[in-house]
Amino acid sequence: MLLWINGPFGGGKTQTAHEIRRRLPGSVICDPEHAGFGLRRMFPPHLRGDFRELTAWRQGVAEVLDLVLSRHDGVVIVPMTVTDPGHFAETVGRLRERGHDVRHFTLLAQRETVLRRLRERGFGHLLQYVAGKNPGPARESWAVGQLDHCLRQLALPEFAEHLWTDHSTVPRTAERIAVLSGLTLRPSTEGALRTRLRQAGVGIRHIRFD
Template sequence: MLLWINGPFGGGKTQTAHEIRRRLPGSVLCDPEHPGFGLRRMLPPELRGDFQDLTSWRQGVVEVLDLTLGRHDGVVIAPMTVTDPRYFAETVGRLRELGHDVRHFTLLAERETVLARLRGRGFGWLLRYVAGKDAPLRRESWAVEQLDHCLERLREPEFAEHLWTDRTTVARTADRIAVLAGLTLTPNRDGLVRGWLRRAGTSARHIRFD
């Protein structure tokens, strides 16, 4: 089974994917962003754009996930924002055509909720402490520019199943996905501090500088 976790940039996909992997024995996380940024770095700066526009990315993601799903016994988790219906068909749709059990979930939240999460990504909490809670999101400017488009497109029925996350935790979102997919997670035994440290570590490991 493949769990494809969609949602706007800063919507909690990566945190939720890592939470599921942590609490679902035998599961693995395959992040489609990795080949995307690799392909992007191969291009000279003036040619760099959205790596999802590259056919090689879409085909490569399908090839790698098809291989993993065919040879790995456990659940595979892929956190990735996809809002273009054509690209969705060429990735999620294509994997379904190949016979894989793909469960797709879109994490949604109100605009202000996502902006608050973007401010807290990486070392954003430190910037807020130094420059104030309304400091501009310079490093996340691209994500902010895409936010309204993402929220509008991802509300469409084709991107269901929708899960609203404004008033819930990462652990509870993971629990909801597991129930909907017919999976059983191990109990979440993290306290407030340990949970925060775990999420901060995940966020720091996924800081992008290009």
């Protein structure tokens, strides 16, 4: 089974994916952003754009996930924003055509909620900027610029199943996805502080430097 976790930038996809992986033995995360940023780095800076527009990225993602699903016994988790129905058909749709069990979920929240989450995520980037390690919160500015488009597109029926997360924690959202997919997560026994520290670590590890 493949769990594709969609949603706007800053919507909680990565945190939810890592929560599921932590509590579901045998599961793995396959992040298409790795391939996307690799392709993006091949371009000179002035030609870089949204890697999701590259046919090579969409075809490559479908091919790699097809291979992983064919050879890995556990659940495969994919946190990735896809808002174009055509791109969705070339990735999620193609995997389903090849006979794979793909469960797709879109994490949605009110605009104000996502903006707050982006500000919180941007604070970690700002710390990196102060330390001289990256160009600052420009990526959050890009995400804010994409937000209205993302929320409008992802509300379309083809991007269901929709899960609203304004009043849900990451562990609860992960549990909802598991129940809807017929999966059982291990109980979470850690306290609130440990959860926040672990989630902060996940956020820091996923800071992009380009």
